[in-house]
Amino acid sequence: MKVLMLNGSPRAEGNTAAALHEMQRVFADEGIETELLHVGGRDIRGCIACVKCAETGRCVFDDIVNELAPVFEACDGLVVGSPVYYASANATLIALLTRLFYSTHFDKTMKVGAAVAAARRGGVTTTYDELNKFFAIAGMPIATGQYWNGIHGRLPGEAKEDAEGLQSMRTLARNMAFLMKSIALGKERYGLPEREAAVRTNFIR
Numbered sequence: 435m436k437v438l439m440l441n442g443s444p445r446a447e448g449n450t451a452a453a454l455h456e457m458q459r460v461f462a463d464e465g466i467e468t469e470l471l472h473v474g475g476r477d478i479r480g481c482i483a484c485v486k487c488a489e490t491g492r493c494v495f496d497d498i499v500n501e502l503a504p505v506f507e508a509c510d511g512l513v514v515g516s517p518v519y520y521a522s523a524n525a526t527l528i529a530l531l532t533r534l535f536y537s538t539h540f541d542k543t544m545k546v547g548a549a550v551a552a553a554r555r556g557g558v559t560t561t562y563d564e565l566n567k568f569f570a571i572a573g574m575p576i577a578t579g580q581y582w583n584g585i586h587g588r589l590p591g592e593a594k595e596d597a598e599g600l601q602s603m604r605t606l607a608r609n610m611a612f613l614m615k616s617i618a619l620g621k622e623r624y625g626l627p628e629r630e631a632a633v634r635t636n637f638i639r
C-alpha cells in the first residue's frame with residue numbers, strides 16, 4: 435500500500451513540508467509506504483487546452499506531469515499539500531494537478547485523496563476546498579481529519595509549533611490509512627462500483 439505525497443510549496447522544508455512529514459510518520463506506523471515529492475519549486479506550465487491528451491493519454495508537455503502519471507496510477511492514496519497564496523493554492527501546484535488529472539485516463543476511482551494547506555493566518559479553507567475538487571471529480575473518496583486540514587505558520591518551521599495543526603495532520607493520516615485499508619478489503623470482497631458510460635450534455639443539449 436502506497437501514498438504519493440506532493441509538496442506544492444516552493445520551500446522544500448517549509449510549513450507544508452512540516453504537515454506532510456507529520457502525516458508520513460503516521461503512515462510509517464501504519465505500514466504504509468510513502469513517496470514525498472517536492473513539486474512546488476518546479477517550473478510547471480499550465481494547460482493550453484490543446485486536448486491532444488484525449489488521443490494519447492499524455493500531456494503534450496513532456497515534463498514532471500508525465501513522469502508522475504505512472505506513480506499516481508500505482509498509488510492507493512494521494513496527499514496534496516500547498517501553501518496558501520492569496521487564499522488559494524500555489525499556482526504551480528494547480529498547473530500540475532490540472533494537467534495530471536486532465537491528461538491521464540486511468541481509473542482513479544477509490545484512490546483516497548487528502549488535501550492540506552499551510553497559511554500564516556487566512557485562506558486555509560478556500561485552498562482546502564480548491565484542492566479537494568480534483569479528488570471529487572475523479573471519484574476519489576476524500577479523507578478528512580478533525581478540522582479542515584490546515585496548519586499555521588509564516589516562516590519555515592513555525593508550523594511545528596502549531597500543536598493543533600500537527601494533531602490534525604496525524605488524525606487525517608490515521609483516517610486516511612483506515613480508509614485505504616478498508617477500500618482494499620472492499621475491492622476484494624465486492625469489486626469496484628459499476629461505471630456507466632458518461633453522459634455529457636454541457637447544459638445545452
Ligand SMILES: Cc1cc2nc3c(=O)[nH]c(=O)nc-3n(C[C@H](O)[C@H](O)[C@H](O)COP(=O)(O)O)c2cc1C
Nearest residue numbers: 443448449450517518519520521553554555556588
Ligand atoms: C505570495 C504569497 C501569498 C500569501 N498569501 C497568504 C494568504 O492569503 N493567507 C495567509 O495566511 N498566508 C499567506 N501567505 C503566507 C504563507 O501561506 C505562509 O508563509 C505559509 O506557511 C507558507 O508555507 P510554506 O512554508 O510551506 O511555503 C502568502 C505567502 C506568499 C509568498
